[in-house]
Amino acid sequence: MKFCTDDIFVMGRAHYTSGIPCQDYALSEIHRDGVVACALVSDGCSSGNKTDVEARLIVLETAKTIGDYVTAGDLSAHAAKSWIISQRDRRLSNTRCAMRLTKRDILATCLFVCLSDKGGFFHVEGDGVLIKKYRNGHVIMTRIDWPNSAPFYPGYREHGLADFIAFHGNDLSAPIVQSETWTMSPEGTCTADSSRAYTLKEGVEGLLFPVTDVEELELVGVCSDGMTQIDRIDWKQAVRDLIAFKSVAGSFAKRRMRRFVEDAQRAGGRGPTDDLSGAFIRIEHESERSDS
Amino acid sequence: MPRLMDENMQAGVAGGFGFSSTRIEKLGATEYTLVTIVIDWTGSVHPFAKQLREALILAVNGCRKSPRSENLLIRVLVFSSALPGGIMELHGFKLLKDIDANDYPEFTPGGMTPLFDAAYAATTGTIAYAQQLIDSDFGVNGIEYYLTDGDDNVSSATPAMIAQVKRNAIAKEALESLVTILVAINAKQYEAKLKKFQKNAEIDQYVDVQDATEGRLAKLAGFISTSTDSQAQAMGSGGPSKDITSATF
Numbered sequence: 001m002k003f004c005t006d007d008i009f010v011m012g013r014a015h016y017t018s019g020i021p022c023q024d025y026a027l028s029e030i031h032r033d034g035v036v037a038c039a040l041v042s043d044g045c046s047s048g049n050k051t052d053v054e055a056r057l058i059v060l061e062t063a064k065t066i067g068d069y070v071t072a073g074d075l076s077a078h079a080a081k082s083w084i085i086s087q088r089d090r091r092l093s094n095t096r097c098a099m100r101l102t103k104r105d106i107l108a109t110c111l112f113v114c115l116s117d118k119g120g121f122f123h124v125e126g127d128g129v130l131i132k133k134y135r136n137g138h139v140i141m142t143r144i145d146w147p148n149s150a151p152f153y154p155g156y157r158e159h160g161l162a163d164f165i166a167f168h169g170n171d172l173s174a175p176i177v178q179s180e181t182w183t184m185s186p187e188g189t190c191t192a193d194s195s196r197a198y199t200l201k202e203g204v205e206g207l208l209f210p211v212t213d214v215e216e217l218e219l220v221g222v223c224s225d226g227m228t229q230i231d232r233i234d235w236k237q238a239v240r241d242l243i244a245f246k247s248v249a250g251s252f253a254k255r256r257m258r259r260f261v262e263d264a265q266r267a268g269g270r271g272p273t274d275d276l277s278g279a280f281i282r283i284e285h286e287s288e289r290s291d292s
Numbered sequence: 293m294p295r296l297m298d299e300n301m302q303a304g305v306a307g308g309f310g311f312s313s314t315r316i317e318k319l320g321a322t323e324y325t326l327v328t329i330v331i332d333w334t335g336s337v338h339p340f341a342k343q344l345r346e347a348l349i350l351a352v353n354g355c356r357k358s359p360r361s362e363n364l365l366i367r368v369l370v371f372s373s374a375l376p377g378g379i380m381e382l383h384g385f386k387l388l389k390d391i392d393a394n395d396y397p398e399f400t401p402g403g404m405t406p407l408f409d410a411a412y413a414a415t416t417g418t419i420a421y422a423q424q425l426i427d428s429d430f431g432v433n434g435i436e437y438y439l440t441d442g443d444d445n446v447s448s449a450t451p452a453m454i455a456q457v458k459r460n461a462i463a464k465e466a467l468e469s470l471v472t473i474l475v476a477i478n479a480k481q482y483e484a485k486l487k488k489f490q491k492n493a494e495i496d497q498y499v500d501v502q503d504a505t506e507g508r509l510a511k512l513a514g515f516i517s518t519s520t521d522s523q524a525q526a527m528g529s530g531g532p533s534k535d536i537t538s539a540t541f
Contacts (some may be wrong), residue, residue: 246428248322255429258322 001117001214002284003030003037006253009277010261012226020046022291023108024224024277025055029063036062036070038114039279041128043162045107045153046274048141055108058154061092066114077121077210080114082181085123085154088172092159102211106155111222115214115281122209122222125152129227130209131239133219135285137186141239144207145178151225152177152203157269165200179207182236190236217283219243226276231269242278253280294342297457301384307449307457309409309417310376312384314365317324319387322433324365325524326385326422327355328414328515332440332477333370333380333401340504342397344439347509349393352449354517360524363386367417368396371410374403374447379413385421408447411438411493412454414473419457422467433468433532437516439475441504443485451492458494469532471523473497473510478504490530496532 023044044051109126
């Protein structure tokens, strides 16, 4: 099994026209000589301050921490998540302090997926889209949304968690984090799979989605919620188009995103309204590599 | 005996002429500039064939200095009626890292001048490969240099055909832009005919190197690498490079 990764982030029209920097960031890495791969995105809060900086810091720090973890253990989801998030938050706190970031700066989501040949997991702090494409051509996509456009940001653990909880009704057991999962067939037909509401407590702790079927997978990816705000394009269609890689060497995601945005604009829309980021891990299986 | 194809390369046909190019699955960047250098190999260039080869080596190696050097795919053609079909690829579209310019063979010019065929072969090859790249989500533009010391006298293709194929490609957005440059070397007596060719084939620029001295050919090499860099940096702008260096020799 061989992992190949790529990532891309683009500025949305709203930020382009208002002069706000791109507040999305994406990164993908391979660790331990190809044994583990990770893909990460972050989306800074538009109404925050230097949240573009936080988006970069949180992704870089999380990726580094994943790299450190994989030298220490395997990717059993719960144990890995606990270690990675606690270590990352500790280091990030030091970095934020050194950079004198304020509570209005440290507002950015963090979504990632990490994989080894034995499995892995998605982790969601905030909102966005998770993608799994199977070797048989089926795609499972999960969208996570928070009410009132107020997703959880890991930075709240450092400043403002009580206010955030109060904003969302002060009831940690309230099922407010919505997820909807759809399956897309190879022919492009979408079927609603399931929808589920996670509690505020679960959202604050971070949502964990183990991956146990790596052998069946062709691609996994995470995208920011900019995926759900593409002018005139439904988010499921956007996912389908964005992962329809025509060639898979090198910057496969960057090429596809570039063409996707051009096509969206050419079709009369304006393309991404919000900043958009995606990070992907392609899985090349031994049988496919020997056939090629 | 057929040439053995490098396993990274693929063969194609465009405009009735064969061309080779790097397999798409070997390309990792998001965009490329397709560079074609077309060189006169007819009998009249014999006196300066060595300098012409050195200029080619200098030009190709000069392209390595470009910040966009990893986004260049370079093809080199030579033309002469003494060659089978009038055209020969020294190599197809290759990344700079896959080209050792010192491997260019000694030039053995002879025969008459299928200049129009060579320009047509260059342009159709560029457009065909560009379409493949575009279909695979790559961004593409191109630049072609036709180096000649004389007017055409044996081609099947016409200047109008060259102009048409380029117009069609731009209209279809087969590539973002294509800049074509006719370079006259030691060709003062053919200036009027070459400028007529430029006009009828809608070639973007005419450059007169004048005498084929070592110094002027070295300057030509610099012009080629600078212009190539300029076109490569114009990628994404939606149009050709606006500031192709005006050359004085």
